[in-house]
Amino acid sequence: xxxxxxxxxxxxxxxxxxxxxxxxxxxxxxxxxxxxxxxxxxxxxxxxxxxxxxxxxxxxxxxxxxxxxxxxxxxxxxxxxxxxxxxxxxxxxxxxxxxxxxxxxxxxxxxxxxxxxxxxxxxxxxxxxxxxxxxxxxxxxxxxxxxxxxxxxxxxxxxxxxxxxxxxxxxxxxxxxxxxxxxxxxxxxxxxxxxxxxxxxxxxxxxxxxxxxxxxxxxxxxxxxxxxxxxxxxxxxxxxxxxxxxxxxxxxxxxxxxxxxxxxxxxxxxxxxxxxxxxxxxxxxxxxxxxxxxxxxxxxxxxxxxxxxxxxxxxxxxxxxxxxxxxxxxxxxxxxxxxxxxxxxxxxxxxxxxxxxxxxxxxxxxxxxxxxxxxxxxxxxxxxxxxxxxxxxxxxxxxxxxxxxxxxxxxxxxxxxxxxxxxxxxxxxxxxxxxxxxxxxxxxxxxxxxxxxxxxxxxxxxxxxxxxxxxxxxxxxxxxxxxxxxxxxxxxxxxxxxxxxxxxxxxxxxxxxxxxxxxxxxxxxxxxxxxxxxxxxxxxxxxxxxxxxxxxxxxxxxxxxxxxxxxxxxxxxx
Ligand code: HEM
Ligand code: SF4
Numbered sequence: 001x002x003x004x005x006x007x008x009x010x011x012x013x014x015x016x017x018x019x020x021x022x023x024x025x026x027x028x029x030x031x032x033x034x035x036x037x038x039x040x041x042x043x044x045x046x047x048x049x050x051x052x053x054x055x056x057x058x059x060x061x062x063x064x065x066x067x068x069x070x071x072x073x074x075x076x077x078x079x080x081x082x083x084x085x086x087x088x089x090x091x092x093x094x095x096x097x098x099x100x101x102x103x104x105x106x107x108x109x110x111x112x113x114x115x116x117x118x119x120x121x122x123x124x125x126x127x128x129x130x131x132x133x134x135x136x137x138x139x140x141x142x143x144x145x146x147x148x149x150x151x152x153x154x155x156x157x158x159x160x161x162x163x164x165x166x167x168x169x170x171x172x173x174x175x176x177x178x179x180x181x182x183x184x185x186x187x188x189x190x191x192x193x194x195x196x197x198x199x200x201x202x203x204x205x206x207x208x209x210x211x212x213x214x215x216x217x218x219x220x221x222x223x224x225x226x227x228x229x230x231x232x233x234x235x236x237x238x239x240x241x242x243x244x245x246x247x248x249x250x251x252x253x254x255x256x257x258x259x260x261x262x263x264x265x266x267x268x269x270x271x272x273x274x275x276x277x278x279x280x281x282x283x284x285x286x287x288x289x290x291x292x293x294x295x296x297x298x299x300x301x302x303x304x305x306x307x308x309x310x311x312x313x314x315x316x317x318x319x320x321x322x323x324x325x326x327x328x329x330x331x332x333x334x335x336x337x338x339x340x341x342x343x344x345x346x347x348x349x350x351x352x353x354x355x356x357x358x359x360x361x362x363x364x365x366x367x368x369x370x371x372x373x374x375x376x377x378x379x380x381x382x383x384x385x386x387x388x389x390x391x392x393x394x395x396x397x398x399x400x401x402x403x404x405x406x407x408x409x410x411x412x413x414x415x416x417x418x419x420x421x422x423x424x425x426x427x428x429x430x431x432x433x434x435x436x437x438x439x440x441x442x443x444x445x446x447x448x449x450x451x452x453x454x455x456x457x458x459x460x461x462x463x464x465x466x467x468x469x470x471x472x473x474x475x476x477x478x479x480x481x482x483x484x485x486x487x488x489x490x491x492x493x494x495x496x497x498x499x500x501x502x503x504x505x506x507x508x509x510x511x512x513x514x515x516x517x518x519x520x521x522x523x524x525x526x527x528x529x530x531x532x533x534x535x536x537x538x539x540x541x542x543x544x545x546x547x548x549x550x551x552x553x554x555x556x557x558x559x560x561x562x563x564x565x566x567x568x569x570x571x572x573x574x
Contacts, residue, residue, distance in 0.1 A: 032068035046133025079107030079385030088129030205290030250475030262557025268324025358389030371411030429471025436471030438488025483542035
């Protein structure tokens, strides 16, 4: 390995296929943490070392170690869980993770606050439910998402099949996970190509995210991801094949214009039988062409910007042995979830619940974990986690609909009336995320309440408007694809972005920098007033903010930072 690679590359290479010194570190009782190199490796096993940032100050004052604990992310392709698996995760959450569960924007479950000495027991319980956390984080292909409602039609079933096939094919092959967490036998390492035929010793330069979409729903936010497959349907609504997209990604760093979010490019069309081959080729080209010196420039989106889409496509075609056909027409209408009951083609029904910011717990307000446990106990049709941090109770026979709806209503899990709240997402941020610069999950509900008040004043309460917030520019809740995007800048302060497309196809643009609650509400209030008075029939809020001159349209990542600011002052149209 040459000198010009990042520290993470050395850690991966020296790790003996993700083992590092994790086993010893787990036995080390003197600290709740693990050593720095292992902190990088443990991500590949689906975990982050974190500390409770609410407690930092007090513990420092008392000269105590930080309140270390682990976040564990489960790998759930397509977000599909059986009822038994739901019950297993619920039990783990209550036993080891502070009796709360977080549904994520990438269709998985995160459990927070697991102390080191409980990690193995946690993973054993998850394993017993036929789930795992391998490759849920780290420089590998992560949880593969798919349109949330697989039973809705044959197309959704095909999308889920593809998501599972890609997930299985791109899984790391190292036995390290079993050895470390499940006391598996150490298998003598053979040739490195045999150990990791796709990834090799150093895995990918950076994280890699894959999704499968079924138009007209873009719930997975296909343009936000490294690799996407968009179903193309035939006359009978069966999948004829797949448009392939490459090079989407959200993360950037404040003040570093070389880093930017980017929407993926459609690159061609392939048959179902070729899709896994194409996925593997995209991964291996990124493995070999991606930047291993600078992690901030290592995602596929930068590889494609640097090398050009045509060169990238040619290399993928060569490696896959597949010629991609021209992209077929496709049309998305929304990134949101369809709340409430929907009938499936097989006669069962699905109930899409509203889970605010994906957070489930029992508190004085509502007993949501308990209600879902009851539902899982009386219902064996399973659950689907949606890409919008919501939950679907799937495959409900007609006879059980009233009872399940009653339980959901009592737990306040039915969708609210407000069009803004129905389309709101926040990342976790404080107190667990070490990268958060500002609150997100704990603040967005209050901000939405203040904005709901202003929307009501302008007669816009029921309008679907997408709002997303993150505590830092990494963009875990995909804020750059929201009509209203808020990104943490410092405590209580946010950058406000506007002008993304409702269907998830266009990024937004910076409107105002480093502003606090009152300024956010005031700016949006005058825009809501203008929207209410000036909008054209059917015009979405994001499109309106561009036409009305509040922000310039972003064409793609490379011009995300260009023409930022407010060409038309919000107050001018109040
Ligand atoms: C590029 C830099 C990024 C870094 C360093 C990063 C790091 C993290 C960390 C540390 C957490 C744990 C927070 C907690 O649970 O306490 C997290 C959560 C999460 N991240 Fe990221 N992230 C990045 C970008 C992204 C992007 C672009 C996406 C999605 C497109 C994403 C998806 C998620 C999801 C789904 C969660 C779970 C919580 C949620 O749903 O909000 N991350 N990330
Ligand atoms: S966006 Fe930033 S603050 Fe929010 S979870 Fe991701 S890394 Fe943490």
